[in-house]
Amino acid sequence: MTVWRWLFCSVLIGTLLLVLSGPRPDLLWAQRPDARPLRYGETVGGVLDDAHYEDRWTFAGQRGDVIRVTMTRSADVPGGLDGYLLLIGPDGAVLTEVDDTGDAVMPTLDGYELPADGLYTLVATRFGFANGFSTGEYSLTLELIGRQLATGAADGAGVRWLPPGTLPPGLRWLIYNEPVNGRLAGERVEDWYIFQGRAGDVITLRMAAAEGALDPFLILTDGGGYELARADDSPDGSRDAVIAELNLPADGAYLVRATRYGFAYGPSAGSYTLIIETDAAPSGPGAAPPVPLVAGLPVSGTLDLRMAMQRYTFDGQAGQQATVTVERTGGTLVPTLTLRSPEGVVLVAGDAGPVAGEVRLGPVLLPADGTYTVDVSLGDLSTAGTYRLIAIVAPPPAPASDAFRSATGLDIEAVLIWSGGADLDLNVIAPPGIAGLRQAQANDFCVETRAAPVERVTWSEGSAAPGLYSVTVRYRFDCAGTGAPVQFMLGLAVRGVVTDVISATLARPGDTYTTYLAVR
Numbered sequence: 001m002t003v004w005r006w007l008f009c010s011v012l013i014g015t016l017l018l019v020l021s022g023p024r025p026d027l028l029w030a031q032r033p034d035a036r037p038l039r040y041g042e043t044v045g046g047v048l049d050d051a052h053y054e055d056r057w058t059f060a061g062q063r064g065d066v067i068r069v070t071m072t073r074s075a076d077v078p079g080g081l082d083g084y085l086l087l088i089g090p091d092g093a094v095l096t097e098v099d100d101t102g103d104a105v106m107p108t109l110d111g112y113e114l115p116a117d118g119l120y121t122l123v124a125t126r127f128g129f130a131n132g133f134s135t136g137e138y139s140l141t142l143e144l145i146g147r148q149l150a151t152g153a154a155d156g157a158g159v160r161w162l163p164p165g166t167l168p169p170g171l172r173w174l175i176y177n178e179p180v181n182g183r184l185a186g187e188r189v190e191d192w193y194i195f196q197g198r199a200g201d202v203i204t205l206r207m208a209a210a211e212g213a214l215d216p217f218l219i220l221t222d223g224g225g226y227e228l229a230r231a232d233d234s235p236d237g238s239r240d241a242v243i244a245e246l247n248l249p250a251d252g253a254y255l256v257r258a259t260r261y262g263f264a265y266g267p268s269a270g271s272y273t274l275i276i277e278t279d280a281a282p283s284g285p286g287a288a289p290p291v292p293l294v295a296g297l298p299v300s301g302t303l304d305l306r307m308a309m310q311r312y313t314f315d316g317q318a319g320q321q322a323t324v325t326v327e328r329t330g331g332t333l334v335p336t337l338t339l340r341s342p343e344g345v346v347l348v349a350g351d352a353g354p355v356a357g358e359v360r361l362g363p364v365l366l367p368a369d370g371t372y373t374v375d376v377s378l379g380d381l382s383t384a385g386t387y388r389l390i391a392i393v394a395p396p397p398a399p400a401s402d403a404f405r406s407a408t409g410l411d412i413e414a415v416l417i418w419s420g421g422a423d424l425d426l427n428v429i430a431p432p433g434i435a436g437l438r439q440a441q442a443n444d445f446c447v448e449t450r451a452a453p454v455e456r457v458t459w460s461e462g463s464a465a466p467g468l469y470s471v472t473v474r475y476r477f478d479c480a481g482t483g484a485p486v487q488f489m490l491g492l493a494v495r496g497v498v499t500d501v502i503s504a505t506l507a508r509p510g511d512t513y514t515t516y517l518a519v520r
Helices: 002-018
Strands: 043-048 054-061 066-072 085-086 094-098 107-111 118-126 135-145 180-184 190-197 202-212 216-222 227-231 243-249 252-260 271-280 300-303 309-317 321-332 335-340 346-351 358-365 370-380 385-394 410-419 422-431 439-440 456-460 465-476 485-496 497-506 512-519
Touching: 043 054, 043 118, 054 135, 066 085, 085 107, 094 107, 107 465, 118 135, 118 227, 135 321, 180 190, 180 252, 202 216, 216 243, 227 243, 300 309, 300 370, 309 385, 321 370, 321 497, 335 358, 335 485, 346 358, 358 497, 370 385, 385 497, 410 422, 410 465, 410 512, 422 456, 422 485, 465 485, 465 497, 497 512
Parallel strands: none
Antiparallel strands: 043 135, 054 118, 066 107, 066 135, 085 094, 085 118, 180 271, 190 252, 202 243, 202 271, 216 227, 216 252, 300 385, 309 370, 321 358, 321 385, 335 346, 335 370, 410 456, 410 485, 422 465, 439 456, 465 512, 485 497
16 A cells, blocks of 8 residues: 555656646636535444545634544455545635555644534545545535634633643632632642633632641633633631632633642642632523423433533423433533422432433332423543433322242343333343343334233353343334333342332433442
8 A cells, every 4th residue: 555655656756747737726716516514423434436526524623623524435455445534614715635645645634623604515525636646435424523612712822731622630719709619639730620710800719738748739710711810828828729809801711730849749648628619690601591302202402511401391290200411412422411490499410420411310109299300411521522411201000019030940021011002122232242041032123012011041050151231122113103101110139139110201212311230
């Protein structure tokens, strides 16, 4: 491949020098096919050959969007398509171009920060453009992997503590006049915080050692990571770090780096309290007005630092059971969920568990009639992306204490019982990825539907290795065609002892419920 590319480059350069009197853009713009639309999270494709050597895809971007564009070929063989990517800005200028990435001959544009709002064009072509020789089928994926907040506060004047388009992991919110606590020790030498400020807000940022021998050090940056101010010891001679009476230069996001003197090489350690003292109006994460949620119908949304929380409401009655699930559908989003009562009291909250990008709350017994609130928030403020949210509100199930009695002589037994008219599948997977023995199944592909279908998966005595087993119920088909949610009961037993009896609801085909079973 290397020899071929060198020979090709030599021939191509010689040809261009003889034929072209103008710059290479004449070659790029020689063919102008109709551009097709592309959105974040989508994968598209096409075929490139001598008659059609480029495709153009357009997408709407915002200043600060950090994108990844991946171009792959369907056949990864010698002599196959040698891809090439160009990104054209809203003004028609070529912003960047990518040839090989790593050892591959297909390009990836990773971590590029868009400079302005507008319509961008991706040109998927081949090395050599019109004069290239390679042909083949390709796929193109566009991802939004982050969003850089532009405050305009520092205008690039100070030290930049963060690479372009990135945010520190574990980022936390900081609200005016509300203290937060942290601890620095060992390999943890800094914490990062973010707050929303307005032009003219006068703030005092104070980091005080709470216990231990910590010697605090503070750095304040704008949303792009450019330093605005720093502080070591306070004017009163204490080791507390204080940035006093700072007038914020612009509306937008600001970052706080709470660390210690000497950074990674500093010897001190201990806990601290951090607070922004100000007379300015309270600030906090962006949030949109509440959106009504219809039980059983999924909704979609997007979270990032500009809109870090979305609130939903639904009507419930005392005694009903609610199950709320949010799952990431694009980007790097790490969501959290909170369910509040009509009085605003937190009933239950949770963040991502064993399934990355997914949070499930419930079933939760609703305590009263009224309007309940669901908050979907950024669990990790350095992430962003799209999500799908669904709430199932159903009457309480019948008591299941006698519905499942375990069998003897088995290491693991999982039994699924559900209402008829649907095809549900039960799977139990061991840590190495081995599935259990399916001893009973029902309503498969809706060929024969039963009034009380049952599926059973077991592991024979002595065959189950210690570890964490995943147990998944999948709603495959709506045999009755009613579109109604399906209630089910899942019983789990280990070596003859019932460990859990779960009642839950799946809203529509494709939905899954996953729990975990520990075997020692």
